Amino acid sequence: MNPPKAEWKVSxxxxxxxxxxxxxxxxxxxxxxxxxxxxxxxFGVAEHMPRVEARFLYPKEIEWGWTPQTLEAxxxxxxxxxxxxxxxxxxxxxxxxxxxxxxxxxxxxxxLVQHYRQKYQFDYIVGSVHYLHDASIDGYSETCxxxxxxxxxxxxxxxxxxxxxxxxxxxAVRPEVIGxxxxxxxxxxxxxxxxxxxxxxxxxxVEQALEAIRSVGARVEVNTSALRKGLDQPYxxxxxxxxxxxxxxxxxxxxxxHRPSQVGFGLEEARLHLLxxxxxxxxxLTRENGQIVPASANLEG
Ligand SMILES: [Zn+2]
Ligand SMILES: [Zn+2]
Numbered sequence: 001m002n003p004p005k006a007e008w009k010v011s012x013x014x015x016x017x018x019x020x021x022x023x024x025x026x027x028x029x030x031x032x033x034x035x036x037x038x039x040x041x042x043f044g045v046a047e048h049m050p051r052v053e054a055r056f057l058y059p060k061e062i063e064w065g066w067t068p069q070t071l072e073a074x075x076x077x078x079x080x081x082x083x084x085x086x087x088x089x090x091x092x093x094x095x096x097x098x099x100x101x102x103x104x105x106x107x108x109x110x111x112l113v114q115h116y117r118q119k120y121q122f123d124y125i126v127g128s129v130h131y132l133h134d135a136s137i138d139g140y141s142e143t144c145x146x147x148x149x150x151x152x153x154x155x156x157x158x159x160x161x162x163x164x165x166x167x168x169x170x171x172a173v174r175p176e177v178i179g180x181x182x183x184x185x186x187x188x189x190x191x192x193x194x195x196x197x198x199x200x201x202x203x204x205x206v207e208q209a210l211e212a213i214r215s216v217g218a219r220v221e222v223n224t225s226a227l228r229k230g231l232d233q234p235y236x237x238x239x240x241x242x243x244x245x246x247x248x249x250x251x252x253x254x255x256x257x258h259r260p261s262q263v264g265f266g267l268e269e270a271r272l273h274l275l276x277x278x279x280x281x282x283x284x285l286t287r288e289n290g291q292i293v294p295a296s297a298n299l300e301g
Pocket of ligand 1: 258
């Protein structure tokens with residue numbers, strides 16, 4: 001029996017797999033099989049772009065003896081595998097071929113993103129900011145983050161600067177999707193500083209970021225990995241979705257899966273999160289006659 005499908009069941013961010021990413025598990029084929037079983041209509045795979053300098057390697061990558069060249073080779077294998085598998089799954093599932101960007105090294109990430117996009121003719125990209133002043137903001141090195149926070153002058157300032165970077169990235173890269181927009185909420189919550197990422201100053205910075213995002217036509221994803229990581233709401237939080245909705249920003253959904261069992265996780269919560277905050281429609285991309293085209297679906301259906 002075919003799994004139940006609904007028009008709105010589309011993820012544009014996820015599908016990280018153990019074949020190409022050190023903090024994911026399972027094969028890309030298993031991920032796509034899980035996406036079909038989860039009832040997705042369109043499933044965008046967005047593996048991580050290589051970090052091209054050794055100082056950005058994660059602890060496990062270093063332990064395994066990986067180098068920037070390893071990441072580069074993995075990404076090359078990924079680009080070929082996703083093209084092959086998208087073709088193979090075409091009659092069951094629309095698979096989009098994408099990648100999730102890095103904003104490091106700061107001086108040449110824009111050029112690198114364009115290089116990879118062009119070289120492999122990807123269908124779309126997810127614009128994410130995982131670094132601020134070269135420190136990882138999503139958990140890889142606690143010490144680095146705390147030092148950086150100290151240097152910039154506290155969590156509120158980290159959040160303000162983070163959203164400025166998101167705005168710059170959106171305009172420089174013009175990604176189709178903005179990944180986990182309020183990622184700073186994760187660290188802030190873990191440090192007991194959640195209220196500092198929702199102050200008046202931060203709200204102003206979020207509004208500017210949303211304005212930049214709207215102006216380039218990118219979609220803000222509701223990313224359910226926040227729920228897996230113990231936060232009480234998906235990214236971005238209620239007030240950001242409400243603000244974006246009032247400003248005419250478009251939203252999509254992403255499960256940010258890093259293994260087959262995470263595929264489809266929180267899909268219903270994402271739908272309700274959007275509806276509760278005044279968004280009745282999801283926007284995404286799909287493939288029609290070999291072309292990537294924008295599309296949307298009603299969330300109430
Ligand atoms: Zn990842
Ligand atoms: Zn990410």
